[in-house]
Amino acid sequence: MALTVEQVLAIAKATEAYDGVAPLDEATLLTLRNRPQDVTIWGDVRGFGALVGSELSLVVLTQHRGVGLGRQLLLRAPSLPTGTTAWSHGDNPAAAALAAKQGWERTRELWVMRRPVAGLPPAPSLPEGVFVRGFEPGDEAELLRVNAAAFAHHPEQGDMTAADLAERMAEPWFDASGLVTAWEGVSTSSTTRLLAFHWTKRHSETDGEVYVVGVDPAAQGRGLGKLITLLGLHHLAASGGGTTGAGGDGVTNIHLYVEGDNTPAVCLYEGLGFTRAAADTHVQYTRR
Numbered sequence: 001m002a003l004t005v006e007q008v009l010a011i012a013k014a015t016e017a018y019d020g021v022a023p024l025d026e027a028t029l030l031t032l033r034n035r036p037q038d039v040t041i042w043g044d045v046r047g048f049g050a051l052v053g054s055e056l057s058l059v060v061l062t063q064h065r066g067v068g069l070g071r072q073l074l075l076r077a078p079s080l081p082t083g084t085t086a087w088s089h090g091d092n093p094a095a096a097a098l099a100a101k102q103g104w105e106r107t108r109e110l111w112v113m114r115r116p117v118a119g120l121p122p123a124p125s126l127p128e129g130v131f132v133r134g135f136e137p138g139d140e141a142e143l144l145r146v147n148a149a150a151f152a153h154h155p156e157q158g159d160m161t162a163a164d165l166a167e168r169m170a171e172p173w174f175d176a177s178g179l180v181t182a183w184e185g186v187s188t189s190s191t192t193r194l195l196a197f198h199w200t201k202r203h204s205e206t207d208g209e210v211y212v213v214g215v216d217p218a219a220q221g222r223g224l225g226k227l228i229t230l231l232g233l234h235h236l237a238a239s240g241g242g243t244t245g246a247g248g249d250g251v252t253n254i255h256l257y258v259e260g261d262n263t264p265a266v267c268l269y270e271g272l273g274f275t276r277a278a279a280d281t282h283v284q285y286t287r288r
Contacts (some may be wrong), residue, residue: 005036008048015059021089023059027156028052030167042076049073056086070098084287091281104285109260112280115273117237117252123230127222130195131186132231135179140165142194143181150214154259157212173201177239180232182224195219198232202251208236210256210269225268233272257282 009032016022024032031038031052040051047060047069056077060069086104088095099106126132135143140162151158168174178200185192196219201211210232215225237250256274258265260281 003041003043003045003048005032005039005041007045008032008041008050011045011048011061012059014061018062019090023089024050024057025055025087025089028055028057030171034167040078043073047073049077051078051080054081054084056080056084058086065094070094071102074098074102080287082287086285086287088283088285090279091283095283095285099285103288105288106283107286108284110282110284111258111260111266111276112255112282113258113266113269113274113276114253114255114280115275117233117250117254119273120233120237121230121272123234124223124227126182126227127224129186130182130184130224131192132180132182132228134177135181136176139181139194143179143197146194146197146216147212147214149217173203175200175202178202178232178235180228180235182228182231184219195222196224196228198228200232200236202236204251205249206252208251208254210254226272229268229272 009029012022012024012029022029028039028050032050038052042049045061046064047058050057050059056074058070058073060073085107086099087110088099096106098104144160144162144165147160148158151160180198180200181194182196183192184195194216196215197212198210199212201209203209210229213225213229213232215228233254236254239250256269258269260266
């Protein structure tokens with residue numbers, strides 16, 4: 001009997017509870033929940049494989065690891081063309097060994113960086129001619145424009161569509177005030193232009209995330225990256241977000257994801273007190 005979406009999500013949840021890290025990325029989870037017809041699933045109650053577009057996920061329950069089930073799931077996958085990708089959420093030696101034996105190449109590293117809220121540096125003063133506010137309906141087109149420009153070379157983020165944006169804004173965690181936007185002009189004008197944004201995400205009463213920071217390339221060099229990042233951090237520190245812990249108490253810890261080879265971004269976050277442990281590395285493998 002084929003696995004249901006509910007069974008797949010239950011296996012993923014159980015795996016996360018043991019490993020401390022989610023085995024599926026956000027895009028795969030959203031597709032499973034909202035567009036299950038776009039996911040190819042195989043496996044059984046011990047573990048599963050899932051294919052969304054050109055991204056493969058393999059998840060094996062803890063008690064069934066070490067007996068070759070991951071390899072079996074990989075070999076049972078539908079035809080996987082060159083360029084298919086798969087993430088190891090955590091730099092897992094077993095995943096690395098399987099990838100090497102099956103001809104997959106390590107191609108990307110996504111780092112997790114963390115810092116406590118205590119001791120946040122103050123946000124800089126706003127540059128002249130710039131105002132800041134939370135997201136408002138009608139901002140979508142400018143948000144997508146800046147996102148596409150800022151992440152033009154990013155394999156996932158830069159391709160965000162209006163439907164993708166709406167899907168994420170429909171999630172229970174979405175908080176319009178936590179999507180901090182910086183605009184050129186004055187707040188009473190109808191001819192303003194979005195310069196930068198920091199989309200924050202609150203996972204629990206204690207944990208928050210720098211979800212996305214985007215700066216229009218045409219506005220770079222004005223200190224907006226540091227400004228918008230700090231404004232978002234202070235938002236997380238000061239208030240609840242969405243329906244989770246919305247009692248006015250901020251989070252105590254903040255994390256973010258950054259490409260390991262994005263030196264400017266890593267330097268910015270290190271300058272803001274974020275640090276990284278070697279175990280906090282997500283690895284992408286590509287089929288050659």
